[in-house]
Amino acid sequence: MQNQKHPIKERILRLPEVIKTTGLSRSTIYSHIKKELFPKHINLGARCVGWIESEIDDWIQSRIKKSRS
Numbered sequence: 001m002q003n004q005k006h007p008i009k010e011r012i013l014r015l016p017e018v019i020k021t022t023g024l025s026r027s028t029i030y031s032h033i034k035k036e037l038f039p040k041h042i043n044l045g046a047r048c049v050g051w052i053e054s055e056i057d058d059w060i061q062s063r064i065k066k067s068r069s
Contacts, residue, residue: 012042012050021056 032038
């Protein structure tokens with residue numbers, strides 16, 4: 001029997017990549033998180049956080065849909 005693997009592999013993005021992907025500034029990202037308008041980061045260690053790539057992608061898609069309605 002074959003080992004079943006997850007078809008989707010999650011990636012963790014660090015802040016510079018989130019900024020590049022979304023076009024938002026650091027302060028805007030954290031402001032949106034505080035207002036619950038942006039995916040919350042996950043703790044990776046002492047003073048180290050990241051975002052789940054699929055959650056960022058979903059957020060971008062929701063912004064596109066909202067702008068087109």
